[in-house]
Amino acid sequence: MKHQPFEEWLLNDKNLTPVEKRELDAHLRTCIHCTALSATGLALRSARAVSPAAGFTVRFQQRLAAQKIAERRRKLWGVIVLVLSGVGLLGWFAAPFVYSFASAPVQWLTTAVGYSLFIFTSLQAFTEAVMVLARVVPDFIPPYVWMVAVSALAGLGLLWVVSIWRFSRTPQGVSA
Numbered sequence: 769m770k771h772q773p774f775e776e777w778l779l780n781d782k783n784l785t786p787v788e789k790r791e792l793d794a795h796l797r798t799c800i801h802c803t804a805l806s807a808t809g810l811a812l813r814s815a816r817a818v819s820p821a822a823g824f825t826v827r828f829q830q831r832l833a834a835q836k837i838a839e840r841r842r843k844l845w846g847v848i849v850l851v852l853s854g855v856g857l858l859g860w861f862a863a864p865f866v867y868s869f870a871s872a873p874v875q876w877l878t879t880a881v882g883y884s885l886f887i888f889t890s891l892q893a894f895t896e897a898v899m900v901l902a903r904v905v906p907d908f909i910p911p912y913v914w915m916v917a918v919s920a921l922a923g924l925g926l927l928w929v930v931s932i933w934r935f936s937r938t939p940q941g942v943s944a
């Protein structure tokens with residue numbers, strides 16, 4: 769289809785004579801391409817007609833700035849609340865320990881040192897036992913049984929350490 773001169777008229781927003789206008793209307797009825805072009809021109813012209821009210825840009829920028837400030841303030845408050853609640857929670861959890869330490873620092877330290885020594889010696893004894901086993905046993909059993917046995921022993925050892933610790937801790941807790 770031949771779009772000229774209609775395309776040219778539409779693109780340049782030409783002032784048409786009545787004859788030209790009639791020709792254009794006739795072409796638009798049969799041509800989708802030029803109809804779309806004409807619709808786009810109309811939309812652009814109407815958009816241009818509705819220019820923003822005076823001071824719109826300034827007001828928009830002011831509102832944007834205010835929104836940014838409000839958002840920053842909200843974020844700051846969020847951080848403050850988060851930190852405060854975190855500190856409060858930490859204090860609530862730590863208070864008994866802090867209290868017991870402040871009321872009897874020497875006893876607390878002795879217990880702590882004794883406990884770590886106990887853990888250390890238990891682990892040492894346990895690893896020695898495992899190493900002795902490791903030297904003796906592997907010749908007799910296949911590797912996968914060996915792996916299962918090691919993990920079972922490790923679990924049992926941990927259970928043993930924990931249970932002894934809990935058992936030995938109880939009298940201390942009562943005396944303190």
Ligand SMILES: [Zn+2]
Binds near residue numbers: 772795800803
């Ligand atoms: Zn056309």
